Amino acid sequence: MTELAIIGGTGLTSLANLQITRREVVHTPYGEPSGPLVFGTLGGKEVVFLPRHGAGHTIPPHRVNYRANIWALHNTGVRKVIAVAAVGGIHPSLAPETLTVPDQLIDYTWSRASTFFEDDLSHVTHIDFTRPYAESVRQLILNACRVAKLDVIDGGVYGAMQGPRLETAAEITRMERDGCTMVGMTGMPEAALARELELEYATCAVVANWAAGRGGGETIEMSDIERILKHGMAKVRTLLEHAVPLL
Numbered sequence: 001m002t003e004l005a006i007i008g009g010t011g012l013t014s015l016a017n018l019q020i021t022r023r024e025v026v027h028t029p030y031g032e033p034s035g036p037l038v039f040g041t042l043g044g045k046e047v048v049f050l051p052r053h054g055a056g057h058t059i060p061p062h063r064v065n066y067r068a069n070i071w072a073l074h075n076t077g078v079r080k081v082i083a084v085a086a087v088g089g090i091h092p093s094l095a096p097e098t099l100t101v102p103d104q105l106i107d108y109t110w111s112r113a114s115t116f117f118e119d120d121l122s123h124v125t126h127i128d129f130t131r132p133y134a135e136s137v138r139q140l141i142l143n144a145c146r147v148a149k150l151d152v153i154d155g156g157v158y159g160a161m162q163g164p165r166l167e168t169a170a171e172i173t174r175m176e177r178d179g180c181t182m183v184g185m186t187g188m189p190e191a192a193l194a195r196e197l198e199l200e201y202a203t204c205a206v207v208a209n210w211a212a213g214r215g216g217g218e219t220i221e222m223s224d225i226e227r228i229l230k231h232g233m234a235k236v237r238t239l240l241e242h243a244v245p246l247l
């Protein structure tokens with residue numbers, strides 16, 4: 001049985017080291033996922049891969065059908081999800097190209113379909129979300145980094161912003177006051193939906209840029225982000241290959 005799903009973020013729309021065996025189009029009660037599920041072998045085991053923004057990177061963060069994606073992955077029978085995400089670094093330790101595995105999050109997103117528990121309920125359900133990421137999957141990512149000899153920063157607070165625009169410097173200052181160490185646009189509601197379906201889920205974040213107003217830059221250039229992510233995602237591919245045998 002396939003145990004692990006990988007959700008690819010910006011810069012990771014395909015896994016070059018994945019030996020693809022089949023693609024599966026899934027229709028869910030919540031609509032269409034970002035694309036067909038891609039099954040293949042990686043590090044000797046079968047995994048399922050789904051690029052969050054679509055195979056051609058055309059779906060912006062606020063338009064991703066997070067419910068359909070998580071439902072489709074859950075429907076395959078996987079128990080664990082590694083969610084790869086590009087972030088902006090707020091904390092001085094999170095320079096571009098750094099890999100990090102957050103252990104907390106703050107949700108600033110709005111108007112996204114953010115729960116499976118709203119219609120046809122027999123009772124109102126509130127999931128526990130004290131620790132939003134599964135420690136089992138966080139440790140899997142951290143151990144894979146150790147084996148692959150990749151530097152990684154353990155822990156941090158992921159601030160999920162609405163996007164698709166980047167933040168103002170003042171917004172980043174507010175997020176820093178709140179305790180955020182990194183900022184992204186896709187971490188929520190994805191993490192909460194995974195918890196609702198009892199999937200063990202953690203994020204492997206790749207710092208693509210200094211967050212707005214940090215690191216001495218005046219503006220954030222997409223061309224710089226693309227260049228950094230090319231290197232960062234190469235590390236992620238190595239990490240993932242080392243993670244699978246540790247399952």
Ligand code: HPA
Nearest residue numbers: 086087088183184185208
């Ligand atoms: N802000 C929000 N999301 C991001 C950033 C950022 O600076 N970089 C990569 N994803």
